[in-house]
Amino acid sequence: MSSTTLAPSLKWESLNLSDVVFNTIKNHFKFKCMTPIQVESIKNILEKKKDVAAEAVTGSGKTLAFLVPMLELILKRSDPLKKHEVGGLIISPTRELATQTSHVLDEFLINIDNITQMLTLGGNPIETDVKAFNKNGANILVATPGRLEDLLTRKIPNFHLHKSLKSLEMLVLDEADKLLELGFEKSINTVLQYLPTQRRTGLFSATQTKQVAMLVKAGLRNPVMVIVKEKHCLNPKSKQVESVSTPLALQNFYTLCDADKKFAYLVTFLKKHGLNLKYMLFLSTCACVEYFSIILRSLIPEINVFSLHGKMNNKRYKIFDLFCKADRGILLCTDVMARGVDIPEVNWVIQYDPPSNASSFVHRAGRTARVGKNGSSLVMLMPNEDAYVHFIYSNQKVILDLMPQIEVNNLDEVIDKVRKRQLKDRTLFDKANKAFVSYIQAYSKHECHLLLRIKDLEFGKLATGFGLLRLPKMPELKNKVVTDFVPVDIDFNSIKYQNNEREASRQKKLQNYMETGIWPGQIKHKKGLKQTVAWVDAKQKKLERREKRKRKKELKKQMELEGKAKMRKKREQAFSEEELKDLAKDIALMKKLKNKKISKEQFDMEFGGEL
Template sequence: MDVKWDKLQPKLSKFVLFTLRKLKFSTMTPVQASVIPLLLGNKDVAAEAVTGSGKTLAFLIPLLERMHRRAEPWKHFEIGGIVISPTRELAKQTSEVLKDFLDAMEQPFKQVLMIGGTKIAEDIEMLKSEGANIIIATPGRLEDLLTRGDVPLHVAVKSLEMLVLDEADRLLELGFEKSLNTILEFFPKQRRTSLFSATQTRQLELLVRAGLRNPVIVSVKQKSSEPSTFSTPKELVNYYKICSPSDKMKFLIQFLKHQGSGKKYILFFLTCACVDYFFELLRKLLPDFEMHSLHGKMKKKREKMLEKFRSATSGILFCTDVMERGIDIPDIDWVVQFDPPTSVSAFVHRCGRTARIGQEGSALTLLMPNEDAYVDFIQRNQKVHLEEYNADLDGSDEPGIDKITKELQLRDRACFDKANRAFVSFVRAYGKHECYFILRTKDLDFAGLARSFGLLRLPKMPELKNLQLDFEPVEMDFNDISYKDKQKESIRKCKLEEFKETGVWPGAKGIKRPKQTVAWEEAKKARMEKKEKRKKKKEYVQKKIEEGKTKNKRKRKKMTDEQWKELEDNISFLKRMKKDKNVDCDD
């Protein structure tokens, strides 16, 4: 049951309560009601709460209250609060929420956003000229600013009131443990520290011990009608569907058509290459849907794409796990996981993009037959209950998908390249699953998987070596597939001509690319000739050895008297040095 903000009136100043009413925040969520009084009461807090439970306000309100309480006014460049987020998108989202509060306050503090993707010189110049009181940053950029010494940030943080580690488990998963330890060394010990996460891990416990003093552990979970508690909101319904690899794309298209284009979907894939390829493919197969794509390699384009999707009333966002944490996009109806995530904890965070702050939502995970044990594993390991999706879909078959997929690749080599990169990246990422004992690469149906990607041929990769697969490549010369981009095609043709002459692809650092395939009989004949040649050479060498004609002993050069004397002097000098280490080397 939600609690009114007025219940905190003895601890929250009228100034902050007035700002909350002005922004139309009337009630607190359970995590806010549990954490805020502790942080205002000079306690360090490590909070675990389901995703979408309102953790952002749970640390921003105490931060602003503590800074407002200080009798001495804050200087132009004096840091009172720092929030560290694992990704740029989450940091920017937190900054936007804080901006709404600062705009509503009569005496606003100056906040700055320090994230990657921009030149660090620009951040340094901004800090020097405009100053700051609150910093929201990603760990890499904050560590860089603290250690460079170009700006006296290490001095400005001496008055730090509160440090927040948002999505702390994700900070550790992304390998920021070393950066966090470096950052913590610059901060005063007399500070309040709060750590927020949707899951607790062993690494997280170590970070709690290092960064928090006698912390209060807060775990806020929602109870359901089931006897056990689950780590996802009770308003979220989780489904799964088992499909053969070659049927996954057909089922996805049927599902999206059945749900309709008027809803908002987030579609998760395993790799950036898969996002790029399937975005192009589904844009052709589902022309009635508005589509957006976002992944970690898009850099500056990521922010524009996220804002565009956030403001849209409907559509599909194709993304990787860069979107799994904390990103708040309103009115998401469905989260669809085309592949299980490599990180087990990421499963909960992916699903948590819907059913946020009490709203209803649904999530669907598509699994292959070899992944059926994943359902029970997720329920035991992450306490997420999955129901089988059994809704009747319109149309038992999607005619023309394979034909359209192949036509796209034949029409433009860029699409052909994307399909092959997507397949290779998926197989390699699949081998890095945390639960590799369930999701094993050797159990994959590579032929069915290749058909689901619409491949024209199987790419050459170690995982497919010596495997007999039921896959028929398209009979054609793949060098005939051209790029739509005329400039790119012109460059490819020049390289192809050079390759035909030299057998080495230009720019490949001397690595020979495979030449045109030859008939099996000719290849076998060439192998037999090569084998026979090696046999004859071996017999010839053996014969020469027996005749004693291959004993070519190298004659050792004789040393002159001067060389012997020089060697004796060196040995004598080394012996003297060993006896007396104080011998002057100039003697």
């Protein structure tokens, strides 16, 4: 693989682009100069006819770096594409990123009559995509990998996408490392089998991994590696310069905050920096997003709160669009929003916890300070996580500065309000417990578990920070003495659901329990009642039973194999012993003949008699 030296930024006029492509860049996107990644990617693909594996910091303009050459290759074909011929294929890891790429492509295609596109995503009925393609065709296909694999491999009457791909000019794998990280390697390999080898291919990502390097070797012909790194001056006096993974326009901060003060710190931080700004708050689980978005609305009613996570399905698009169009507000989300999506004017990215893997840190922070604009990011660390600052620098070349101190004087007030809010609605009480449990489970599976150890967590302070009324039942707290948590002294059966139907159902079950001592759902056995258990315990037991069945099945298979091998060995052994006895007799006869103890006639008779 060859590499390339990055050229300085050039004006778009320096490229021999089609008028419709150039005018869209100039009039709609209003970009006068290309970024380094755009210069090298476009020149290598169009002029040098090379495949490109591009690595660049987030917000560096990778989308135009592959859309422009793709459009040029299609527009300058000697024979224009027919309605159902696919000349460009873009594979994105998430629905949001695929949708955003499709929207950017739409801006170009408004002025191009003879090129069409189609967006195909998982989660929608496949019949809808088949019908749309058969009716309208598509010269450029933007897809998520699972749906694309399904369209290619499923036998669908009167639908032949693999034939349409024979005219492919360019394939793009956007956020290639995320595609592999999410387990789409098999899908991508399947898709590659249906594509012509005579094509241009581009891999674009903010980070490169070993898996991406293997994909480069397998899927690219004579590729060029294009790497864009920002230079950061570590010491102004010595002028020591080092490459970093985030844009220079992005300031990365960290703060050390006790577990019980984290949410109070967040509230203080938002009020201090202003509610007229645009924030993104990354949380570790879907349950945390749901819970904290509710209590944040109640604590700061004047702020626009948006929430988005991977389990929301089609509702995600509407919320994403609303936040993009909003002038201010805060979006609470999981890592589903960490990659590639371009949200205008995000001032701050706040990471409530370190992400599950190091590369996600870069992508989270990269949602701000995009395309040369300024932005800031903050990661909130607990005292036991202070080593993460050095880790993220050594692993991802991200330099974190200590955030100027913010005094948290509202801890008791915040916790009191959160608890009172739960007492008003049992739904929030349930969500609080679920969020806490999911947080602990996610923490235990952290990639950096040698530094972020679950045994170092202060469970009591953490539960206080979540505003819990009591500690939930969970394996991690079994036989653990928690001294730094004070539960609320109330009858928890008195907490009601605001939803009347749900509360009526609960009251009915509670009445049944008061009369019989049996909660509906409990099973009566000879030895007594089988008590209902917390959902997390039930899930844990279910996993244990599944693992036990798996081990039992493997053991049975192993025993069967060993039994067959033993029987075979026994048969072989028995047969060989019989042969050895015959051989011993023959040798004895031969010795007797040699020593003239028997005659030749006797030997022939006895030897022949053995036959």
